[in-house]
Ligand code: 13P
C-alpha cells in the first residue's frame with residue numbers, strides 16, 4: 001500500500017478526476033483542500049513515517065487561523081493542473097500541517113518537484129476555520145472552480161446575494177432544497193490575498209457557496225461528493241439561466257408560493273432574506 005492509496009487521498013483524486021471532465025479547470029484554474037481527520041493523520045504518520053518530511057521549515061500563511069492549530073490538510077499545489085492530480089499526486093498535491101498558533105504551515109509530504117500550496121490557501125483555510133466552527137467540525141472539503149456559466153452570469157446580474165440566490169433557486173426545482181440558505185456573492189476582488197479570504201469566509205458563515213464575480217466559485221461540504229455536487233448544481237442552474245436569457249428571458253416561472261410549498265414539503269428552511 002502507498003500513501004496515495006489512502007481513502008482520503010483517493011477520494012481527493014476522485015474529485016479532481018470528475019472536475020477535470022468539466023470545463024471548469026482551464027490550465028491551473030481552481031484548487032481543492034481537505035481537512036484531514038485526526039485518525040487518518042495518525043494512521044498516515046504510523047504507516048508512512050519514512051515518506052513524511054520533517055523539515056521544520058515553516059512558511060507564513062498570510063492570515064491567522066488559530067481554530068486550525070496543528071490541523072493537517074491535503075491541498076493542491078499552486079500552478080498545478082487539476083487534470084494531472086490523478087497521474088502524479090505526489091507532484092501536484094501536498095499534505096501540510098498548521099503550527100500551534102495558526103500562523104504558519106509546513107509541508108509534510110508531496111510537491112516532489114517543488115512548489116507551494118495553492119495561492120488561494122488563505123481563503124481555503126479561513127473558510128475551513130469558519131466551517132469547522134459553524135458545522136461542528138462536519139465540513140472538511142473546500143473546493144474552488146472556474147465554472148463557465150456562473151462566471152458569465154456575474155457580467156449581467158446585479159452582484160448581490162439575493163439576486164443570485166433567487167435566479168438560481170428558480171432554475172431547477174431542487175435548487176432551493178440543495179442550498180436553502182442561498183448563495184453569497186462578492187464583487188471583483190484581487191485573488192490570492194488576505195482581503196478576499198476575509199470577505200469570502202465572512203459569507204461562508206451563512207452560505208456554503210460563494211461566487212467571486214468574473215472569477216469563479218468556492219463551495220464547502222462535509223464530503224468530496226457534497227462539495228462537488230454543490231458546484232455541479234450551481235453551475236447547471238447557471239447554465240439554464242444563461243440559456244433562458246439567450247432565448248429572450250423567462251415567459252413562465254416558479255412562483256414564490258411554489259418555493260414556500262417546496263420548502264414545507266421537503267422540510268427545509270429557506271433563508272428569509274431571499275424571500276418576499
Ligand atoms: P493556483 O494555481 O495557485 O491554485 O491558482 C488557481 C486559481 O484558480 C486562483 O484563483
Ligand code: ZN
Pocket residue numbers: 029030144145146191215216
Ligand atoms: Zn481561481
